[in-house]
Amino acid sequence: xxxxxxxxILGPRVTxxxxxxHSLRFGTPGILLLVARVLLLVSLxxxxxxxxxxxxxxxDGLHMTAxxxxxxxxxxxIDGLNHYIGMRSLYEAAQFERTVGVFVMIAFVVMLELAxxxxxxxxxxxxxxxxxxxxxFLIDLQLWMRHFGLNLDPDAPLSSAVKPFVPTALGKGGxxxxxxxxxxxxxxxxxxxxxxxxxxxxxxxxxxxxxxVRAQAASGGA
Amino acid sequence: MLxxxxxxxxxxxxxxxxxxxxxxxxxxxxxxxxxxxVARERGLSTADLMAAAKTxxxxxxxxxxxxxxxxxxxxxxxxxxxxxxxxLRSIAVFTPESWQGWGFGVGDDILAEGFPAGKPNLWGDxxxxxxxxxxxxxxxxxxxxxxxxxxxxxxxxxxxxxTKQILKNPLTLSNHGGTFVTPNTExxxxxxxxxxxxxxxxxxxDRYKEEYKGxxxxxxxxxxxxxxxKDQSFAIELPPYWQDLSDAGKGVSDGYFFxxxxxxxxxxxxxxxxxxxxxxxxxxNATDFLHIINWKKAEEVYKAGKVKVIEGFPVITLETxxxxxxxxxxxxxxxxxxVDVAPKGDFIVVSGKLDPHVxxxxxxxxxxxxDNKTFSGADAFGVPxxxxxxxxxxxxxxxxxxxxxxxxxxGYAYTSLYLDSAVARWTLGGSYATGRREPSWTLVxxxxxxxxxxxxxxxEGDTVNPDGKYLVSLNKWSVDRFLPTxxxxxxxxxxxxxxxxxxxxxxxxxxxxxxxxxxxxQIIKADKxxxxxxxxxxxxxxxxxxxxxMAPKRGNERxxxxxxxxxxxxxxxxxxxxxxxxxxxxxxxxxxxxxxNLERAVDATHGFGVPMFNITAxxxxxxxxxxxxxxxxxxxxxxxxxxxxxxxxxxMMGYLFVEPK
Numbered sequence: 077x078x079x080x081x082x083x084x085i086l087g088p089r090v091t092x093x094x095x096x097x098h099s100l101r102f103g104t105p106g107i108l109l110l111v112a113r114v115l116l117l118v119s120l121x122x123x124x125x126x127x128x129x130x131x132x133x134x135x136d137g138l139h140m141t142a143x144x145x146x147x148x149x150x151x152x153x154i155d156g157l158n159h160y161i162g163m164r165s166l167y168e169a170a171q172f173e174r175t176v177g178v179f180v181m182i183a184f185v186v187m188l189e190l191a192x193x194x195x196x197x198x199x200x201x202x203x204x205x206x207x208x209x210x211x212x213f214l215i216d217l218q219l220w221m222r223h224f225g226l227n228l229d230p231d232a233p234l235s236s237a238v239k240p241f242v243p244t245a246l247g248k249g250g251x252x253x254x255x256x257x258x259x260x261x262x263x264x265x266x267x268x269x270x271x272x273x274x275x276x277x278x279x280x281x282x283x284x285x286x287x288x289v290r291a292q293a294a295s296g297g298a
Numbered sequence: 299m300l301x302x303x304x305x306x307x308x309x310x311x312x313x314x315x316x317x318x319x320x321x322x323x324x325x326x327x328x329x330x331x332x333x334x335x336v337a338r339e340r341g342l343s344t345a346d347l348m349a350a351a352k353t354x355x356x357x358x359x360x361x362x363x364x365x366x367x368x369x370x371x372x373x374x375x376x377x378x379x380x381x382x383x384x385x386l387r388s389i390a391v392f393t394p395e396s397w398q399g400w401g402f403g404v405g406d407d408i409l410a411e412g413f414p415a416g417k418p419n420l421w422g423d424x425x426x427x428x429x430x431x432x433x434x435x436x437x438x439x440x441x442x443x444x445x446x447x448x449x450x451x452x453x454x455x456x457x458x459x460x461t462k463q464i465l466k467n468p469l470t471l472s473n474h475g476g477t478f479v480t481p482n483t484e485x486x487x488x489x490x491x492x493x494x495x496x497x498x499x500x501x502x503x504d505r506y507k508e509e510y511k512g513x514x515x516x517x518x519x520x521x522x523x524x525x526x527x528k529d530q531s532f533a534i535e536l537p538p539y540w541q542d543l544s545d546a547g548k549g550v551s552d553g554y555f556f557x558x559x560x561x562x563x564x565x566x567x568x569x570x571x572x573x574x575x576x577x578x579x580x581x582x583n584a585t586d587f588l589h590i591i592n593w594k595k596a597e598e599v600y601k602a603g604k605v606k607v608i609e610g611f612p613v614i615t616l617e618t619x620x621x622x623x624x625x626x627x628x629x630x631x632x633x634x635x636x637v638d639v640a641p642k643g644d645f646i647v648v649s650g651k652l653d654p655h656v657x658x659x660x661x662x663x664x665x666x667x668x669d670n671k672t673f674s675g676a677d678a679f680g681v682p683x684x685x686x687x688x689x690x691x692x693x694x695x696x697x698x699x700x701x702x703x704x705x706x707x708x709g710y711a712y713t714s715l716y717l718d719s720a721v722a723r724w725t726l727g728g729s730y731a732t733g734r735r736e737p738s739w740t741l742v743x744x745x746x747x748x749x750x751x752x753x754x755x756x757x758e759g760d761t762v763n764p765d766g767k768y769l770v771s772l773n774k775w776s777v778d779r780f781l782p783t784x785x786x787x788x789x790x791x792x793x794x795x796x797x798x799x800x801x802x803x804x805x806x807x808x809x810x811x812x813x814x815x816x817x818x819x820q821i822i823k824a825d826k827x828x829x830x831x832x833x834x835x836x837x838x839x840x841x842x843x844x845x846x847x848m849a850p851k852r853g854n855e856r857x858x859x860x861x862x863x864x865x866x867x868x869x870x871x872x873x874x875x876x877x878x879x880x881x882x883x884x885x886x887x888x889x890x891x892x893x894x895n896l897e898r899a900v901d902a903t904h905g906f907g908v909p910m911f912n913i914t915a916x917x918x919x920x921x922x923x924x925x926x927x928x929x930x931x932x933x934x935x936x937x938x939x940x941x942x943x944x945x946x947x948x949x950m951m952g953y954l955f956v957e958p959k
Contacts, residue, residue, distance in 0.1 A: 152898055153898055156872060156896075156897070156899075157873075160873075233874070233949075
């Protein structure tokens with residue numbers, strides 16, 4: 077192996093002639109990485125998670141929407157009701173995550189940008205965190221639900237009637253006269269879409285550059 | 299073989315229908331046959347079922363119209379849904395009302411604004427609600443209401459349905475002739491009733507002609523502030539007749555208003571001295587006078603400063619009004635009740651209680667008579683009298699005791715007949731005559747009502763665009779219509795379907811009104827109202843329609859003792875607790891109790907009741923309320939939420955401790 081560490085990470089370069097003659101082969105990974113970046117950027121402005129609470133006295137239901145950096149909807153009303161069972165204010169949940177959410181997303185976009193210039197397997201290191209992001213989001217959500225549901229204030233008005241429980245992060249649940257319906261938001265779907273696009277990007281990345289990497293290795297370096 | 303297959307076919311068809319029926323109507327397969335069975339059992343006719351079908355509004359469905367009705371000497375305004383005739387709510391105005399907390403810590407300042415000569419008068423006699431108008435059509439923003447007994451006008455904001463202002467007329471008491479608005483709510487017209495000396499000073503009755511005055515007041519409405527601007531308002535002095543109901547011109551007659559009068563005989567009674575009672579003296583002449591007032595001209599005269607300041611209020615004197623050509627009168631059938639302007643403003647309909655006709659005046663003819671000075675003389679006060687024959691368009695015999703007229707969209711007019719206990723439908727002429735079978739100016743039909751109808755209200759029936767459809771007959775007597783309720787009987791508000799033509803106008807609902815005596819009502823299309831469901835923001839002061847700087851906020855609750863011996867309590871209210879819930883003050887402290895309802899959910903209203911100190915408040919979601927009182931009685935007082943707000947409502951309380959001196 078020869079060349080600088082930088083060359084070894086960036087991998088073989090594609091000459092303009094090769095790029096022109098094999099535009100599909102070398103263009104596809106970059107385009108897919110661009111698509112993923114766009115999807116993630118758009119998802120920043122879209123809801124990641126919805127919770128609807130249905131009860132007889134709320135004919136329109138109560139709705140809460142989580143964005144990467146904020147909560148909206150009937151949060152105050154849900155908080156008001158939650159005080160009866162001693163659940164902490166939803167605003168206290170995932171404060172760190174909501175604070176850093178936008179920066180993480182920007183970091184992801186930069187990482188994907190960089191990944192487009194790296195033609196070796198090191199690109200996987202930059203892409204993988206983004207691929208796993210939706211799963212990490214859901215695990216984090218579930219952990220917060222668990223934490224909130226299991227740590228109820230024992231001095232709350234209804235603490236003798238309602239035992240600690242784990243609210244459902246996705247799907248149908250229930251507490252008291254409320255039916256809760258938690259669904260992923262369009263932002264989360266976009267992030268999942270980005271993950272799929274990224275897996276495809278990695279596949280085409282390998283197909284495009286692995287032969288070059290092998291050829292370079294075989295020739296003992298440029 | 300054939301017959302068998304056919305019967306099988308039939309059986310199959312029937313079972314298919316049954317299955318379809320079951321599917322369509324859910325669990326209970328009800329058919330019209332079941333409806334008939336119930337009708338038979340309850341003795342209901344087809345007409346009854348039809349009436350029920352026209353008026354029944356299923357749970358969750360909404361009414362099409364809202365009727366704002368006065369409540370007479372109950373002093374409130376009622377809102378009633380049509381066609382269901384369900385009472386939606388009352389709005390407290392002149393009379394304290396403990397459910398709304400009106401006058402028990404909340405609204406006290408507004409009530410006090412209207413106290414005559416500063417004297418607490420805690421009831422009102424509401425008669426004629428007036429919805430604000432834009433281009434002669436209801437705009438659903440404001441509602442005005444008179445108080446006949448003390449000569450006051452109330453202003454209600456239809457965003458939160460609360461009274462915002464009560465204004466006392468500085469010149470007089472009694473204002474049966476109000477309230478009516480000009481087509482763009484430039485002015486709220488407050489007509490008078492009983493002639494009185496200016497400023498209600500003591501003047502012996504033998505100086506009636508010289509010192510008793512009639513008047514009409516034009517209150518300028520400042521729509522941006524949502525208040526009457528007293529500084530831009532003025533009155534016009536009128537002869538000491540009893541000016542009564544009025545209606546603003548519109549369309550061709552915009553700029554004018556028309557006002558009835560009674561007792562042009564100047565009867566003053568004196569029954570103990572053997573003189574005829576007023577009812578006889580005031581009905582002696584065959585005619586009284588319809589007042590025709592050019593308010594745009596009056597506005598110019600007022601703005602030019604040609605006024606006399608009486609009781610601190612600008613008045614265009616009778617002399618000036620005549621000299622400026624802004625006041626004319628013309629004979630009208632005696633003791634009239636209603637004067638009502640047709641949708642295009644071209645005809646003015648007057649009914650005299652003691653004359654079986656409605657008399658229709660043409661505005662065009664009135665205008666011509668004014669321009670040509672076609673006078674038949676002047677009255678005792680120098681007011682020019684327009685020649686009756688040259689201004690009348692038509693007279694129609696409709697029945698006994700005609701009172702008030704409303705209009706439909708199809709060239710029909712409707713007049714209440716008090717003595718006949720009926721509502722008459724008759725036809726307008728002129729440009730209203732097109733596309734109708736009946737000839738113009740003709741009585742078409744009379745629908746009996748039960749009993750003694752006063753006002754009637756047609757859906758948007760006094761605007762430039764009447765809707766027709768529904769007419770409500772506001773009957774004074776119900777006699778045998780409802781179960782006995784002791785000697786005091788409810789009023790009977792009857793809904794009449796006027797969507798048909800000719801003789802088709804049946805009564806379809808009887809609504810007992812057992813909490814007041816509505817006089818006039820106006821019916822507005824419900825979707826014109828833009829009501830708030832909760833106050834826009836937490837800490838909202840309904841008086842200023844803005845956030846109040848003193849409104850307690852979550853986390854900032856406290857009890858603050860001031861150097862001047864007063865105490866400010868800052869309390870938040872939310873299901874199901876008050877914070878703070880222990881309030882300790884010293885005997886004799888002046889306490890200002892600030893409260894914010896933190897709720898944002900629709901209908902999450904809390905009440906606030908304190909025993910011993912006569913305090914009750916209604917805190918609607920987001921509302922800020924301040925009650926002030928002197929803690930003059932030592933002791934321990936549980937205060938609590940008076941609305942059943944939540945499952946833990948009974949637990950929602952706190953203690954007020956007043957430490958003895």
